[in-house]
Amino acid sequence: MSQGPYHTSSLRPVLAALLMLVMTACTPGAAQESSGPELSAQAPLPTAVPEGTRLIVGDPATRVALxxxxxxxxxxxxxEWANISGGPQTTEAFRANAxxxxxxxxxxxxxxxxTGLPVKIVAAKFRKDPIDHPTYELGIAPGVQVKSLADLRGKKIAYSPGQAQGALVLRVLKKAGLTKDDVELVELPSTGDVYPNALASRQVDVAPIGGVNIKRYTGKFGRDGATTVQHGLRDDPAHLYVRTETLKDPAKAAAIREYVAAWARASRWAYEHPKEWIEGYYVKDQGLNTADGQYLVEQAGEPDIPADWTEVIARHQETIDILAAETGNPPLKAEDLYDRRFEHIAADALKEGA
Structure with missing residues (x-):
């Protein structure tokens, strides 16, 4: 099936980024494996970071907050900061040892x-009042009549496997009492403005759009009948994750522990200093205007960094079960994705900084 011009143009920056990552892996700056004794997965996290330790981090927003x-x-x-984000680019960077x-x-x-890449989650962040502060809304193409989730039957819906938006589509269908057979899933990458453009051109009828794209989509195409619909599900998970292999290096494990603590403090700082965050990140770094930055700050609400991952893991298991059933992949234990040695690190950092 042809993906149209939106698919082709959107892949160019992704392919370019992946080429750079492969090139990076071949340079002295690439991530290096430890040559010393391995740290057992059951051993306590070391707290002292040896001199000369270096981390390559793909977390652009946190870099600015720090x-x-x-x-x-x-x-x-x-x-060393890698200017990448999102699952596909991050996974390729992990595979390239970059x-x-x-x-x-x-x-x-x-x-x-x-896909055969063992990883571990080392930090988890959410939004307080996630239903009132969703990450995504369902964008509805001009002229398409969707007022409730039940109206999704028979519609063409943008779908991105391996990304949060793709899982959200499956969860929305389940909530509506529908299956993939009741709709037409159109596989498109959820990068940049691909989804808003696909909606505007009627390539799809429905697509999960997030961030400033929500505001811009309705602002630009609302006069033509473009709308959005709330899905009513929490869609707010944000994680830091690493290769399982990386945590076998005691020096890197200690550095990651330190980074997680700083990540938590930076997240809280951004919430408590909205004017500085809007100007420093959304305006100067992202090139948005102040109004867009204000919209995004209000949309995100207050961060929630739990000290107990029990409910976090249970919710993740529900998502895994839905994905496994719909994709045919084997079930996984959500517990196995988390390194619970890091469970209290972020929350404790906030207590210490209070």
Whole structure:
């Protein structure tokens, strides 16, 4: 099936980024494996970071928050920043041995495991009042009549396997009492403005859109009848994850522990300093205007970093079960995706900084 011009153009920056990652893996700056004794998965996390330790981190938003908050000057190790985000790019970087830490939602760790890449989640963040502060809304194409989830029957829906948006589509269908056979899933990557453009051109009838795309889509095409519908599900997971192999290196494990703590403090700083965050990240770094930045801050609401992952893992298991049933992949134990040695690190960092 032809994907149309939106698919082709959207892949160019992704392919370019992956080429750069492969090239990076062949340079002295690539992530290096430890040559010393391995750290057992049952051993306590080391707290001292040896001199000369370096992490390659793909977490662009946190980099800016660390710089603005001053946290970036407190690390006891060197950080090299990789300007990548999202599951597909992060997974490819892991495979190329060009990345130590990635920042994603809840689907990439599942997909990585299914494709033979063992990974571990080392941090989890959510949104307080997630139903009132959704990450995504269902964008509805101009002229398409969808007022409730039941109206999705028979519609063409954008679908991105291996990404959070794809899992959300499956969860929405389940909530509506529908299956994949009741709709037409159109496989498209959820990068950039691919989904808003696909909606505007009627390539699809429905697509999960997030961030500033929600505001811009309705602002640009609302006069033509474009709308959005709330899905009523929590879609707020945000995780840091690493290759399981990386945690066998005691030096990197200690550095990752330190990074997780700083990540938590930076997340809280961004929420407590909205004006500085809007200007420093959304305007100067992302090139948005102040109004768009304000919209995104209000949409995100207050971060929630739990000290207990029990409910987190249970919710993740529900998602895994839905994906396994719909994709034919083998069931996984959500518990196995988490390294619970890190469970209290982020929350404790916030207590210490209070």
């Amino acid at each position: 710089e603005l908050s001053g946290e970036i000057d407190k690390f006891s190790f060197d950080i 990345l130590d830490v990635g920042a994603v939602a809840d689907i990439p760790p599942i997909h990585a495991t299914w």
